[in-house]
Amino acid sequence: MAQETGNRWRPVIAALANPDVRVAFGLLLGGGDLTAYLDAKSPSRRAHIVRVLTASGAVRAEGGVLALEPTVFADILADVSRRKAAGIGRFLVNGRITQYPASLRERDDLLRWVAERVLEHGETVSEPVLTGRLRVLADDAALLRRYLVDAGFVDRSRDGAAYTLNEKGAQSLSA
Structure with a gap:
């Protein structure tokens, strides 16, 4: 058959x-x-x-x-x-990031996915706490933290000690 x-x-x-x-x-x-x-x-x-x-x-x-x-x-x-993963799944193995997309749209999708998992709306966390959460998702947590800030999903305090989900990240949670 x-x-x-x-x-x-x-x-x-x-x-x-x-x-x-x-x-x-x-x-x-x-x-x-x-x-x-x-x-x-x-x-x-x-x-x-x-x-x-x-x-x-x-x-x-x-x-x-x-x-x-x-x-x-x-x-x-x-x-x-032979089955190919779709969407952000192409960049994950066992729920961890193995590579970053070259496409800015796909990178934003991946970073939005990360932001939704590591921060809640209205939550402020210290750099060590955020780094610990990001370590679950990627080997280089500092790089991923920098990507989240640079892409505008997470805001960092001037002294770099506190991180919050910003309006762009919060909008992705409700979308």
Whole structure:
């Protein structure tokens, strides 16, 4: 059964969510006695198990014998690795910034996302507190702090000791 690229995993997971199908798949995988297991089921249940296994793409029927489809999991993993992140997700790995966008619009989107996570409207924090919050999102917290100020999302006091979400940053929270 051909699946849309990127969604081949769905029927496999759906099949494995069914306890009877999961046992049958496990028997196939481990070389157990699938025939005895299926023979113990009613004809309709047996047909259902076989239908779900083959529809998943993880198993094929060859001359009435079920066999594992050896490439299904590699194909699913290949689909996942080909999937491209969109929006600011392209610049994040596990919720941390790995690179900054070259585009000013995308950089603003990323910095707006950061501002929304590290400061609340009306909150004033010290430089060490803001730096600690930014360290969760990026390796170079000082650079990220500077970007937030330069882009106009965060205001810094004259002495550099206090930071607040400014009007531009606060507008992004309500938008």
